[in-house]
Amino acid sequence: EVQLSESGGGLVQPGGSLRLSCAASGFIFKNYAMNWVRQAPGKGLEWVSGISGPGDGTFFADSVQGRFSISRDNSDNMLYLQLNNLRAADTAFYYCARDLAHGGSTTFDYWGHGTLVTVSS
Amino acid sequence: EIVLTQSPAFQSVSPKETVTITCRASQNIGGSLHWYQQKPNRPPKLLINYASQSFSGVPSRFSGSGSGTEFTLTINSLEVEDAATYYCQQSSSSQITFGQGTRLDLK
Numbered sequence: 410e411v412q413l414s415e416s417g418g419g420l421v422q423p424g425g426s427l428r429l430s431c432a433a434s435g436f437i438f439k440n441y442a443m444n445w446v447r448q449a450p451g452k453g454l455e456w457v458s459g460i461s462g463p464g465d466g467t468f469f470a471d472s473v474q475g476r477f478s479i480s481r482d483n484s485d486n487m488l489y490l491q492l493n494n495l496r497a498a499d500t501a502f503y504y505c506a507r508d509l510a511h512g513g514s515t516t517f518d519y520w521g522h523g524t525l526v527t528v529s530s
Numbered sequence: 531e532i533v534l535t536q537s538p539a540f541q542s543v544s545p546k547e548t549v550t551i552t553c554r555a556s557q558n559i560g561g562s563l564h565w566y567q568q569k570p571n572r573p574p575k576l577l578i579n580y581a582s583q584s585f586s587g588v589p590s591r592f593s594g595s596g597s598g599t600e601f602t603l604t605i606n607s608l609e610v611e612d613a614a615t616y617y618c619q620q621s622s623s624s625q626i627t628f629g630q631g632t633r634l635d636l637k
Contacts, residue, residue: 446574454566454574454617456626468624471531504573515621516564518585520573 411435411519413505418524425495429524431488431505439463439483442508444517445490447501447526457503458490459514468514473499495528502526532556534618534629542635543608551603551632553596553618562622563601565594568631569614577616578603610636 417429429445444459458479459468467479478491488505502525506517533556543549553563561581566574576585578594581601591606605612613636618629 453631454568454619454628456619456628459626471625509579514624514626515562516576516579516619517566517574518576518579520575522573 413521415521415524420527427492429490433486438486443488444506446504449501462511536629544637553601555599559622564619565603566617567614
């Protein structure tokens with residue numbers, strides 16, 4: 410059974426940093442691209458970032474380019490999102506999502522339950 | 531950025547009715563359009579990928595069609611459990627985008 414479990418969310422001040430983690434199990438992790446998708450409370454979905462299966466390709470939404478970075482550890486089945494220079498507009502639930510593809514971000518077939526990031530002073 | 535516009539934004543329907551949700555893309559995206567269902571306080575679930583391919587385990591009453599700039603999600607013989615918000619998403623561009631969502635209430 411595919412399982413994705415996010416952690417690392419919390420309250421952070423504007424300009425601060427946070428690192429989100431996603432633990433994956435139930436599938437061959439290195440064979441799938443992985444993504445982060447966020448949802449502000451009561452709002453719609455926004456794709457944030459993706460990473461290829463081997464980790465040699467990374468992709469970012471324009472809204473986070475230069476502030477967020479994505480990485481993965483295929484030996485440990487872990488996905489990470491480093492959030493820097495956070496803004497109030499980054500407040501959201503952050504979901505880890507598996508991609509149907511190996512090489513890049515396409516469509517998201519399994520999702521974690523999300524971790525809440527709140528940016529506020 | 532490719533903008534996806536869903537209609538309607540909200541619909542109230544009765545069980546056993548058929549509902550159609552439309553997703554229009556601001557430019558040609560071929561068949562790179564996917565549909566998700568999200569219930570309150572739950573993560574989204576993939577229903578349809580590449581416009582018309584049903585994801586594993588999705589009930590047959592859900593179907594998708596379309597290409598280019600206009601796509602539809604059809605739900606036949608609605609059940610109470612289908613009350614949710616539905617989103618379309620495109621993967622034609624490296625900047626992946628979602629529609630704003632269609633909330634479906636069951637009467």
